[in-house]
Amino acid sequence: MSLENILETLAKNHNLRSLTPLKHDGNFVFKNDIKLLNLAGNDYLNLSSSKTLKDEFLSTLKDENLFFSSSSSRSLSGNFEIYEEFESFLKTKFKEKEILHFNSGYHLNISCIAALASIPNTLFLADKLIHASMIDGLGISGAKFFRFRHNDMEHLENLIKKHYENYEQIIILSEALFSMDGDFCDFKALVAFKEKYPKIKLYIDEAHSVGCFGDDGLGLVKALNLETKVDFLVFTFGKAIASMGACMICEKPFKNFFINKARAFIYSTALPPINVAWTKFIFEKMSKFKEKRENLQSLAEFFKNKFIQKNHQILGDSYIISLLLGENKKAIEVAKKLETNGIFAPAIKEPTVAKNTARIRFSLHAGLSKTDLEKAIELL
Ligand SMILES: Cc1ncc(COP(=O)(O)O)c(C=O)c1O
Structure with a gap:
């Protein structure tokens, strides 16, 4: 054609x-x-x-963050201190986890999922309605995956049982609040699967829920006290956070793994420091909203x-x-x-x-x- x-x-x-x-x-x-x-x-x-928030932000902005380009990937010279400051700040809210900032949710999902797919004997089980960025991560990496009917936990468990013996890890992909149907994933069932089947890891994208749930506005997983149960928790900043960027919240070995293997993290110029400073500024205020x-x-x-x-x-x-x-x-x-x-x-x-x-x-x-x-x- x-x-x-x-x-x-x-x-x-x-x-x-x-x-x-x-x-x-x-x-x-x-x-x-x-x-x-x-x-x-x-x-x-x-x-x-x-305007009030913007004025306050600009009046408190430090000179060292007044950069409209980072001029390089974080792997080279782009790792301005504000990145570490942001990650350390968010880490205080997710004590047993590490935080890794990415340029966008799309970058994060395609590259982290592709990186995870490179670990031998990994299977993904994906909700039928997950966002295109996750589907593309599966696609570009040639990952082994099956999709379960949207929020159909019986279908998901059948797939787990069918494939459990053939893989070393099974990663379930879901969104916390689905972007198009506006419904929630079944956290209770997902966590129960993780407890019942030790090879399971949970990957939850909170693009549409971060900011809007919990006293501290840090999303549904945190509001439900499930942060230790979710292996890969994704926040994106272009929605309720009113900024741009995203972060992966995971355990330290995985953070190190993504720094080395997430290609969109390695091969793209990092977001400008002023952008990251704004994201941090908004997160610091989150509990006030x-x-x-x-x-x-x-x-x-x-x-x-x-x-x-x-x-x-x-x-x-x-x-x-x-x-x-x-x-x-x-x-x-x-x-x-x-x-x-x-x-x-x-x-x-x-x-x-x-x-x-x-x-x-x-x-x-x-x-x-x-x-x-x-x-x-x-x-x-
Ligand atoms: C569920 C979900 N994940 C990821 C993304 C991508 O995030 P970003 O806009 O930061 O690239 C979106 C964007 O619409 C989304 O809805």
Whole structure:
């Protein structure tokens, strides 16, 4: 198939992606100069537009961190002190673990999973709905893996039993709060498997839950006191943390292993020191955002109940709520209707979600009001 054919086919299937410049202003985006309420970001705590936070950060920023480039990988000259300061700070919250900062969640997942796959006799068992970055890690490394139906613990246990004798370690891949269906993994069952089957290790991605759970805002695993049970805990910083980057929380030998074997860690220029200083600044304040977390949960409940009252087919147990629409065309029509009426919530289509499960994915944040949400619901 030629390049033109590929693009034409995507367009015919209502699945051609294109980019529109957006101007951001608080809760709104301006698209072609039209002001739209943004219900599509992942800034769950509504921190990214806070002028107060930015001003405070800039006034306390040390000169040594005022660099907009690290000019090198951390393996060479890019390992500015702020990296170690950030990792040491987070380590105080996860005492038996080590922290390793990466440039993004995508970098982290592809390279750590690929590195783990290089350990002989490793099998991965992956939830059907894990994020593309984890799937790509399995793909590029030629890992041995099977996928279990989303959150289907019976299917997972059948796979464990079937393959247990043939492997030395079995790594289960899951998200804590799933990015598209907005539901939670079954922590209780996953931990029980780890206890029942000693070869099992748990790899949990908290991209969508870090910041939003627990008194200290350090995610679901910590809030549930499971940090010693999870072997590989992933935080990403581009969502509730209002920054960029990610970190792996794991035991020391694995940290050393990733420093040596995670190719995206080794072969990419490290994020700028100012970026890491901002991430650290936000994490230091995390316990102070309790009210925001509570507000977020209350908005989520309100929004979900409104959908239920209107008999809509929705997915989501938290602040990610997807309105299921099926065909791409239908989802695009609904997104257009929302946009015409001042709401930005684009359609999500395959391959991001399975074919015929196109949807509008609403992701809420703590700065919205119930009136904002009512307006969206009235249009549906
Ligand atoms: C579950 C999950 N993991 C990883 C990532 C990638 O993180 P990043 O945006 O930092 O590359 C995302 C991003 O959407 C995600 O949803």
